[in-house]
Amino acid sequence: MKSIYTTFQDAVADITDGSTLMVGGFGLCGIPENLIKALVEKGVKELTVISNNCGVDDWGLGLLLRNKQIKKIIGSYVGENKEFERQVLSGEIEVELTPQGTLAEKIRAGGAGIPAFYTPAGVGTPIAEGKEIREFNGKEYVLEEALTADFSLVSAWKGDKMGNLVYRKTARNFNPMIAAAGKVTIAEVEMLVDAGDLDPNSIHTPSIYVQGIIQGELEKRIERRTVSV
Numbered sequence: 001m002k003s004i005y006t007t008f009q010d011a012v013a014d015i016t017d018g019s020t021l022m023v024g025g026f027g028l029c030g031i032p033e034n035l036i037k038a039l040v041e042k043g044v045k046e047l048t049v050i051s052n053n054c055g056v057d058d059w060g061l062g063l064l065l066r067n068k069q070i071k072k073i074i075g076s077y078v079g080e081n082k083e084f085e086r087q088v089l090s091g092e093i094e095v096e097l098t099p100q101g102t103l104a105e106k107i108r109a110g111g112a113g114i115p116a117f118y119t120p121a122g123v124g125t126p127i128a129e130g131k132e133i134r135e136f137n138g139k140e141y142v143l144e145e146a147l148t149a150d151f152s153l154v155s156a157w158k159g160d161k162m163g164n165l166v167y168r169k170t171a172r173n174f175n176p177m178i179a180a181a182g183k184v185t186i187a188e189v190e191m192l193v194d195a196g197d198l199d200p201n202s203i204h205t206p207s208i209y210v211q212g213i214i215q216g217e218l219e220k221r222i223e224r225r226t227v228s229v
Helices: 033-042 061-066 082-089 100-112 175-181
Strands: 020-023 047-050 070-075 094-097 116-119 133-136 139-145 149-160 182-193 212-215
Touching: 020 175, 033 061, 033 149, 033 182, 047 061, 061 070, 061 082, 100 116, 100 139, 100 175, 149 175, 175 182
Parallel strands: 020 047, 020 149, 047 070, 070 094, 149 182, 182 212
Antiparallel strands: 116 139, 133 139
């Protein structure tokens, strides 16, 4: 049985200043909303965050940005987060932008225990500066190192008390690979069920990757609402 938390404050209690975090989600879809809010309340600082993007100005990881709790971000998309842009331009935060596919593979490789891999993405651009370049079959590839984290925070649709997780539709996004790449993975789930209640063929993240789990209600904000006239 895994640690089953009753409060989000308890779930993030072991996360300290200077920790490296991986956080699931894509935009605001599939983000661990309540775990992020608990980190804001806890006030931990000097965090290195690995995530596709950094939320929006007033939600998700944008809340940690606003509180100046993030030291460095490794991601692939700045988006429309004006505070993120402001901190980057003012030199208040360090950013390592990575092609989205490369970021996904760096995380997947970290979870699989693969230390590095070659990819053609970024060859001939500033992304490749200072990295090993090797030619395969007449084409150049850049060596990219895998990513892991002290803690991974993910959001799932269903989870059981053993820590098995099921994601729903596009909220799956980066969550499965991030769950595998953290030394400690904490999952926020919409529904927590007993062991044996999930169809084994439907499980996306096996329990071996998850150390803690908590049930919570998600607000599921929309990143950009558009209407037709």
